[in-house]
Amino acid sequence: MEKSKTLSSIRRDIEGHIGEKVILKANGGRRKILVNNGVLESVYPSIFVIRLEADTQRTVTYSYSDVLTKTVQLVFKG
Template sequence: MRGKEVLSAIKNDIEGHIGEKVLLKANSGRRKVVVKEGILEKTYPNIFVVRVEGNDNSSRTISYSYSDILTKTVQLVYKKGNVAIG
């Protein structure tokens, strides 16, 4: 049951930062790392959603699971103003 407690703690931490800017680093395989800046939009029981701005003023949403944070496939850095937290 320890794994569920850890995932619950990760979810609670992310829920506390809804609406804030985040720096998202995602490992997409084969030594490819995607770095994007976006806004933490919403949390669900198994996933969270980040809205990122595209190059042509379009926005899209990307969703990740809390286990991605646990396995360090995805890293979130919370930003308050210009200061990174996390």
């Protein structure tokens, strides 16, 4: 059984991976899952920013509550 996480613990976990490559799985709605590769660029108090590898000019932002509710899943490549 997975221990429940709080927003602050999720934020601390993500802060430790700044600059690392990540696989991003996001719920696109209507049973659509979007999968992208990117780099965790920066972390702010309520959001984090990922620069997508497919398009160097595009960044996406998500909140820590998206991770908590499993709307977004992050897999760190290390």
